[in-house]
């Protein structure tokens with residue numbers, strides 16, 4: 001094992017788990033997770049922030065598994081958000097802009 005250079009951008013985790021039909025737990029992936037990630041990627045690219053300052057990476061599960069919505073992990077998953085993929089996406093984008101420009105606030 002050896003240490004690597006830190007990531008040059010903020011890493012945001014987005015749960016897109018899709019369990020098989022009949023599974024006991026719900027899945028964020030059935031509540032617009034992939035569409036939300038695509039929308040965020042497009043908007044952040046338009047602003048020159050994607051990959052340079054922030055990246056949204058899909059993850060399998062953050063062990064919250066809400067009945068509705070998508071779980072987002074900020075600060076390496078230490079700060080979790082439950083978002084509605086449509087209704088909350090602008091507010092989430094604003095959170096990501098703040099992560100991308102930590103000195104702007």
Ligand code: FES
Nearest residue numbers: 015028062064065
């Ligand atoms: S399925 Fe999204 S947190 Fe578990």
